[in-house]
Amino acid sequence: MRQAALSEALSGFDAVARIWRRRDVFAIVACAVLGLAIAALVLLPVRYLATASVIIAEQEPGANTSAAWAQKIGDPADMESQLLVIRSPRLLRQIMSSPGVVDAVVGECERGRLMGSTDACQRLRTDSGAFIDHVDGRFSVASAGRSRVINISYQSGSPEVAKTLANALTQAFLEDQRTEGANSREVATSWLWQELKQLDQQLRESDEKIQKFRRTKGLMRGANAPISSERLTSIGQQLSQAEAARAEAAARLQEIKSEQERGPTDAPSVLQSRTIADLKQQLTTVSAQLASAAGVLGPKHPSILALTREQAIIQQRLVEEMQSIAASAQKTFDANNALVNSLKKQMDTAKAEAGSATLDEASIESMVRDTEIKRQQYAELYKKASELETERRVLRGSTRLVSLAELPSKPFFPKKIPFLAAGLTLALIFGAGAALLADQLGSRVIEPPVPAAPDASAQPTDAPDVAEAPTIVPDLAEPGIAPPEMTTTTSAASPERRSHLPSVADVSILACLPRLKSLRQMSALGAILQGHQPLAIPHVLRLASEDTDFQHTLHDLVHELGLQQSARPHRIVVTSPDAGDGKTTTACALAEHLAAAGRRVLLVECDIAHARFAEVMALPPSRGWLGALEHGTALHEAVLRTEHPCLDVLPAGAANGPVGDILDAISLDVLLSGLDGYDAVIVDTPLPSQRDDFLAGTDWVIVCVRSDRSLIEPAVATVNKSRALGAIDVGIVVTMTEAEQHATTAPQTTPAPAFAGVG
Numbered sequence: 221m222r223q224a225a226l227s228e229a230l231s232g233f234d235a236v237a238r239i240w241r242r243r244d245v246f247a248i249v250a251c252a253v254l255g256l257a258i259a260a261l262v263l264l265p266v267r268y269l270a271t272a273s274v275i276i277a278e279q280e281p282g283a284n285t286s287a288a289w290a291q292k293i294g295d296p297a298d299m300e301s302q303l304l305v306i307r308s309p310r311l312l313r314q315i316m317s318s319p320g321v322v323d324a325v326v327g328e329c330e331r332g333r334l335m336g337s338t339d340a341c342q343r344l345r346t347d348s349g350a351f352i353d354h355v356d357g358r359f360s361v362a363s364a365g366r367s368r369v370i371n372i373s374y375q376s377g378s379p380e381v382a383k384t385l386a387n388a389l390t391q392a393f394l395e396d397q398r399t400e401g402a403n404s405r406e407v408a409t410s411w412l413w414q415e416l417k418q419l420d421q422q423l424r425e426s427d428e429k430i431q432k433f434r435r436t437k438g439l440m441r442g443a444n445a446p447i448s449s450e451r452l453t454s455i456g457q458q459l460s461q462a463e464a465a466r467a468e469a470a471a472r473l474q475e476i477k478s479e480q481e482r483g484p485t486d487a488p489s490v491l492q493s494r495t496i497a498d499l500k501q502q503l504t505t506v507s508a509q510l511a512s513a514a515g516v517l518g519p520k521h522p523s524i525l526a527l528t529r530e531q532a533i534i535q536q537r538l539v540e541e542m543q544s545i546a547a548s549a550q551k552t553f554d555a556n557n558a559l560v561n562s563l564k565k566q567m568d569t570a571k572a573e574a575g576s577a578t579l580d581e582a583s584i585e586s587m588v589r590d591t592e593i594k595r596q597q598y599a600e601l602y603k604k605a606s607e608l609e610t611e612r613r614v615l616r617g618s619t620r621l622v623s624l625a626e627l628p629s630k631p632f633f634p635k636k637i638p639f640l641a642a643g644l645t646l647a648l649i650f651g652a653g654a655a656l657l658a659d660q661l662g663s664r665v666i667e668p669p670v671p672a673a674p675d676a677s678a679q680p681t682d683a684p685d686v687a688e689a690p691t692i693v694p695d696l697a698e699p700g701i702a703p704p705e706m707t708t709t710t711s712a713a714s715p716e717r718r719s720h721l722p723s724v725a726d727v728s729i730l731a732c733l734p735r736l737k738s739l740r741q742m743s744a745l746g747a748i749l750q751g752h753q754p755l756a757i758p759h760v761l762r763l764a765s766e767d768t769d770f771q772h773t774l775h776d777l778v779h780e781l782g783l784q785q786s787a788r789p790h791r792i793v794v795t796s797p798d799a800g801d802g803k804t805t806t807a808c809a810l811a812e813h814l815a816a817a818g819r820r821v822l823l824v825e826c827d828i829a830h831a832r833f834a835e836v837m838a839l840p841p842s843r844g845w846l847g848a849l850e851h852g853t854a855l856h857e858a859v860l861r862t863e864h865p866c867l868d869v870l871p872a873g874a875a876n877g878p879v880g881d882i883l884d885a886i887s888l889d890v891l892l893s894g895l896d897g898y899d900a901v902i903v904d905t906p907l908p909s910q911r912d913d914f915l916a917g918t919d920w921v922i923v924c925v926r927s928d929r930s931l932i933e934p935a936v937a938t939v940n941k942s943r944a945l946g947a948i949d950v951g952i953v954v955t956m957t958e959a960e961q962h963a964t965t966a967p968q969t970t971p972a973p974a975f976a977g978v979g
Contacts, residue, residue: 235652235656238655238656238659239652239655239656239659241655241659242654242655242656242658242659243655245651245654245655245658246651246652246654246655247651248654249647249650249651249654249655250647250648250650250651251647253643253646253647253650253651254643254644254647256643257639257640257642257643257644257646257647258640258643260634260639260643261634261636261639261640261643264633264634265377266377266631266633266634267375267376267377267631267632267633268375268376268377268378268379268382268628268631268632269360269373269374269375269382269628269632269633270373270374270376270379270382270383270385270386270387270625270626270627270628271371271372271373271386271625272371272372272373272386272387272389272390272621272622272623272624272625273364273369273370273371273372273621273622273623274369274370274372274390274393274394274619274620274621274622275367275368275369275370275619275620275622276298276299276302276368276370276619299363299368299370302370302619303361303362303363303370305393305396306361306370306372306389306393307356307359307361309352311389311392311393311396312351312352312355312356312389313348313351313352314392314396315385315388315389315392316348316351318388318391318392320384321384321385321388322344322345322351324378324380324381324384324385325344325351325354325355325381325385326341326342326344326345327378327381328376328377328378328381329341329344329354331377331378332377355374355385358374358375358376358385359372359373359374359385359389360372360373360374360375361373369622372386372389372390372393372625373386373625374386374389374625375632375633379627379628379629380627382625382628383625383626383627383628386625387624387625390621390624390625393619394619394620394621397619405608405611408608409605409608409609412601412604412605412608413605415601416598416601416602416605419594419597419598419601420598422594423591423594423595423598426587426590426591426594427591429587430584430587430588430591433583433584433587434584449581451570452567452570452571455563455566455567455570456567458563459560459563459564459567462556462559462560462563463560465552465556465559466553466556466557466559466560469549469552469553469556470553472549472552472553473546473549473550473552473553476545476546476549495541496538496541496542496545499534499537499538499541500538502534503531503534503535503538506527506530506531506534507531509527510524510527510528510531513527727923727939727950727951727952728780728951728952729951729952729953729954730777730780730781730922730951730952730953731773731774731776731777731780731953731954732773732927732953732954732957733770733773733774733802733806733809733953733954733955733956733957734767734769734770734773734956734957734958735927735956735957735958736760736763736764736767736770757804757805757808757832757835757836758835758836758838760805760809761805761808761809761812761836764805764809764812765812770809771813774809774810774813775813777810777953778810778813778814778817780951781919781920781951783814783819783899783900787899789896789898789899789900789901790899790900790901790919790920791888791892791900791901791903791917791918791919791920792810792900792901792902792903792918792919792920792921792922793888793903793905793915793918793920793921793922793942793947794806794807794810794902794903794904794905794922794924795905795906795907795921795922795923795924795938795942796906796923796924796925796938797923797925797934797935797937797938798934799830800926801924801925801926801929801955802924802926802955802956803827803904803924804827804830804832804836804904805955806922806924806953806955807823807902807903807904808823808836808837808904810902811823811867811900811902812864812867814866814899814900814902815864815866815867816864816866818866819866819899819900820866820868820897820898820899820900821866821867821868821898821899821900821901821902822859822868822869822870822895822898822900822901822902823837823867823868823869823870823902823904824845824869824870824892824895824901824902824903824904824905825844825869825870825871825872825904825905826872826883826888826903826904826905826906827872827904827905827906828846828872828882828883829906831871831872831873831874833869833871833872833904834871837860837862837869839860839862839869839871840860842858842860842871842873843858843873843874844858844870844871844872844873844874845858845870845871845872845873845891846872846873846874846882847873847874848873854894855870855891855894855895856894856895858870858871858873859895868898870895881908881909881910883905883906883907883908883911883914884908884909884910884911885911886911886914887911887913887914887916887917887946888903888905888914888915888916888917888918889913889916889917889918892917903918907938907941907942907945908945911945912944912945912946913945913946914945914946915942915945915946915947916945916946917946918946918947918948919948919949920949920950920951921942921947921949921950921951922951922952922953923935923938923939923942923950923951923952923953924952924953924955925952925953925954925955926954926955926956927954927955927956927957927958928956935952939952
């Protein structure tokens with residue numbers, strides 16, 4: 221199934237040639253369709269579209285976002301409901317009362333009636349049903365994408381009427397939303413104010429009762445609790461802070477005393493003093509100066525004595541400062557200790573006073589609790605009532621205006637550019653269809669003449685000189701069998717170019733490519749192993765670019781192919797009898813050699829069973845020409861660039877389904893028809909088994925044969941098969957020849973006369 225689809229896609233390349241053969245039919249039909257489109261553009265009545273926009277489910281000012289409102293925002297069901305409300309007959313009847321709407325609709329109706337009575341149009345002024353039927357089909361109400369914006373449009377032959385009707389329906393919808401929201405809020409606000417009055421009266425009575433009880437019991441309240449409780453709390457906080465300060469002072473004093481044995485300067489509290497740090501820095505500086513001077517001056521030198529005195533003074537100041545710190549720590553501890561003792565006495569007194577007031581406070585706790593609940597309820601209701609009152613006064617509804625309709629200056633239908641583009645597209649489609657149909661019908665009526673078979677008896681039995689040999693076309697009726705009398709190729713210009721080369725089955729050996737060995741053989745054992753282990757293709761190509769003999773041989777091959785003498789594009793097919801004959805390596809090396817010489821080269825991979833171009837050329841992932849044919853895209857989009865600016869690659873890629881014998885369904889001439897702009901197109905491909913025009917249009921077919929093959933029959937069969945598939949010029953390239961074989965320019969496995977006898 222997949223193979224049939226690919227074959228059908230490939231056959232599309234022939235459609236262009238078929239349309240060109242029937243270009244007169246194509247031109248007549250395309251011009252007729254395009255003329256009809258232009259006539260329709262001129263004759264169709266012009267329609268104008270005016271559009272106004274509103275946004276729905278938008279949170280109103282002053283309202284808190286509730287769960288119901290959040291669910292409403294962006295709800296598709298709410299959007300559909302609003303669309304139905306706008307299109308409802310109730311709103312359409314309301315717009316009849318808008319100024320100028322009925323007159324505009326009646327005038328539109330009368331202009332639309334070129335002939336006949338206008339009584340039906342005048343009936344629109346009084347009959348609301350007829351009015352709705354007239355304008356309903358011209359209104360268009362839809363949401364703008366996935367947003368909450370609704371577009372309200374009206375289509376008319378008059379731009380003024382379109383603008384008037386669109387704005388009238390928009391204003392009616394906004395006013396309806398505002399009115400509906402204001403009525404519900406007014407009812408809710410009245411009930412809330414009545415409830416607030418009752419709660420206010422209850423709160424006043426409760427507060428008066430509580431205050432009377434406090435005055436009777438002598439209870440006074442502070443900011444958050446009774447005064448006795450707040451006093452107890454305050455004393456407790458001060459006591460905690462004083463005890464913490466005393467503990468800190470005690471720890472600091474104990475630290476200073478415990479460090480006296482090893483020197484108070486090591487205590488952390490002493491080290492925190494900025495004065496101690498400065499004195500120690502001065503002492504360090506003076507000590508360093510004294511040590512430096514002592515190495516140069518004597519002990520009695522004035523400088524030494526001055527530095528010694530300065531050092532002693534600094535040390536004395538250090539001792540005095542550390543004693544001052546110790547005395548300060550002792551005073552701090554004593555002060556904090558006295559404060560703790562005083563606060564403890566106050567704490568005991570406050571506890572006694574708070575204990576006596578606890579019973580009285582417990583008795584009024586229930587009354588305070590009830591009052592606080594009512595007060596909180598009062599605050600919430602008052603806040604809600606205020607919000608509803610504010611919303612009722614400034615209400616604009618959950619729907620607000622985005623923009624009113626403007627006077628349309630350009631017609632909505634028909635639009636010239638899209639209309640002409642559609643007409644041109646239809647013209648091309650109908651023209652191409654008519655041309656293909658005419659070509660198909662013509663091919664059924666006119667049968668092509670059958671060419672006469674060549675007279676084999678007219679050919680001489682003895683092979684003449686190569687330069688004087690006539691051109692011989694192989695018989696395609698029996699593929700795979702070449703005439704034994706052929707002694708030269710069919711190109712008239714090529715015998716002069718290849719007359720000095722040996723031949724195999726009347727096919728010239730174009731070149732003998734030497735075997736490549738690694739350039740980094742470190743030992744004799746490595747050289748022996750290298751000769752028996754195949755090299756990877758990327759490694760071979762690197763060695764080929766560095767091998768002088770290999771490059772000279774490629775240069776001679778280019779000369780034999782005639783690529784240097786001709787400036788026209790060449791198509792070269794590289795094939796082989798069996799796998800491993802160096803077909804892919806030869807194609808890649810030849811392509812790189814031509815690209816290095818500045819020729820634009822396209823390397824095409826048709827060996828689907830052994831696709832290696834992506835690995836060899838380090839190409840990015842690509843669908844290749846198989847994927848392009850499967851998806852119906854142009855083949856030039858599958859061409860990949862390489863590191864060399866003159867070398868492009870068209871890999872085979874992969875299809876989603878099985879490709880089967882795809883080569884039996886295509887011809888290289890059709891496949892490569894759209895790939896222009898190259899000096900040489902080199903195709904790496906095996907030969908299909910059936911397609912008799914697979915190689916039609918190719919300039920050269922190169923058959924790669926390994927030098928160590930003991931049999932020449934596969935090579936001869938490949939040559940004959942190439943001719944049967946449409947090849948004109950066929951040549952042999954012997955690969956992997958040894959040094960002595962390469963020097964003789966011919967393989968040594970079988971003599972050339974024996975090869976010729978096989979044909």
